[in-house]
Amino acid sequence: MANLPKEIIELSDAFSSLPNVGPKLSARIALYLAVSAKDLAKKLSFSLEEVVNNISKCNICGNVTNEDICSICADDKRDKSIVLVIEDSLDLINIESAKEYKGVYHVLGGVISPINGIGPDDINMTSLIKRVEDPMVKEVILGLNPNLEGDSTCLYLKDQIDGVRDDISVTRLAKGIPVGGDLEYLSSQTIIDSMKSRINF
Amino acid sequence: MANLPKEIIELSDAFSSLPNVGPKLSARIALYLAVSAKDLAKKLSFSLEEVVNNISKCNICGNVTNEDICSICADDKRDKSIVLVIEDSLDLINIESAKEYKGVYHVLGGVISPINGIGPDDINMTSLIKRVEDPMVKEVILGLNPNLEGDSTCLYLKDQIDGVRDDISVTRLAKGIPVGGDLEYLSSQTIIDSMKSRINF
Structure with missing residues (x-):
């Protein structure tokens, strides 16, 4: 050079x-x-x-926006009683492209990761707890990736949400075999997850 | 999106x-x-x-520069009697990092490729022929990649240079086994090249 x-x-x-x-x-x-x-x-x-x-972050959910509030939070047709918690806006794009989810989001901007020095105060969590205090919210779906950091962030969030509301449903996206997955190559944990969550056929 | x-x-x-x-x-x-x-x-x-x-192209060799003439062409210590013809400035960086070559360069900015619609007039060739007319130039090294387009560009350049000078040496970088190469995996053409150009040991 x-x-x-x-x-x-x-x-x-x-x-x-x-x-x-x-x-x-x-x-x-x-x-x-x-x-x-x-x-x-x-x-x-x-x-x-x-x-x-x-570009800034949405005042409600933390998604990227060129207004005060992002296009999803501003959309009257979205169901404000369900909040899907995700790590970043790229997850949001992929979930939206599936055209299945009609609720709103909360973008954490990261997950708790002590090894990388990221604690609960470094992610967009306080505003999530504030949102959850509103009785309009009936369900919080935890849409974090199923790995060590995602799992522990889910446990922490569940604990915090339980602290402010006892009449709210906290769920997590199902774990199992992905479409196109091959039993021959899947990890043991994926097989265990898919066994535990098996459904009637 | x-x-x-x-x-x-x-x-x-x-x-x-x-x-x-x-x-x-x-x-x-x-x-x-x-x-x-x-x-x-x-x-x-x-x-x-x-x-x-x-940033523009050097008026002499076509290399990138923030002056009229690039740092190599402007360097009095470089041997102006040898011109190494290369495809782009990235090749130049890698050759310079070997710290072996002391001559100057000519950057074509591409190779002749009829399939991609690139003819002799689309590369920096006319200025090369003009440079070669100067009797100060004693050798032109063709440093193009050994593939179909590089090979045919070399043939074309050799023909053009022969048309203006009969007292100039036109050479090409040696083909053979690269350092770290493994005879088990080398292409047949590489083995043929390394046989044909074998040297006394």
Whole structure:
């Protein structure tokens, strides 16, 4: 990289700070933009400015929005009595693309992870407990990923919710065999989960 | 993506136009920048502006530069009698990191590829032939990748150079077994090349 102009090195360094972009790919992208795609570079720069200036978190659920309240919380047709708790807005996109869920969301922005120094105060949890205090909310679905951190965050949230409401249903998304999964390759825990939660056929 | 603010969708679209960045990764990057890394987004936007405004191609060799002439062409210590022809500036970086070559470069910005509609006029070739007319140039090394397009571009360049100079040496980088290569897995063509070019031990 020593023989490249400093502008390209700085751009490459900035790209390499992005998730899943290594130093080889970032150098490739920086050179591509500098040599073959200056129009795309301009467009990227403009889009980044727009995001920096206009995007914030929804005052209710923590989802990304360019208003005070996100399009889902502002939608009268969504069922405000069910709140699905998720880790980030990418989960929301994928759940929405299934076109099954009609309730609203609460985006934590992370999960409790002592090993990474993330405690209950570092995620968007206080506002969830506030929301749950409203008797309009009848069910909280915990939609966190089934791993160590997701599981312990679920336990913590359940405890907190029970502390403010005793007439609310707290559920968790079912664990089992994913569509297209192959029993030959599934983890033991997935098989145990799918056995325990088996349903009448 | 339908439930994301338009600013994030536009940023994600722009990222997905980059080489080796698919739609899942681009959405992830756009959300990451919007939610957790606005400082990085600002830095990226600034770096992109800098590249758009300050980077151009070297008037002599076609390498990227923030001056009229790139740092290698401007370096008095480089041997101007040897010109190494390469496809793009990324090749240059890797060759420079080997700290072996002391001559200068000529960056074509591509190779002749009829299937992709890239002809001799679409690459930086005319200026190479002009450079070669200068009797100071004693050797042209063809440093293009050994594949169909690289090979045919080499043949074409050799023909063009022979047309303007009969007292110049045109060479090509040696083909053979790469360091760390394993005879068990090498392609037949690599084995044939390494046999034909074998040297006394």
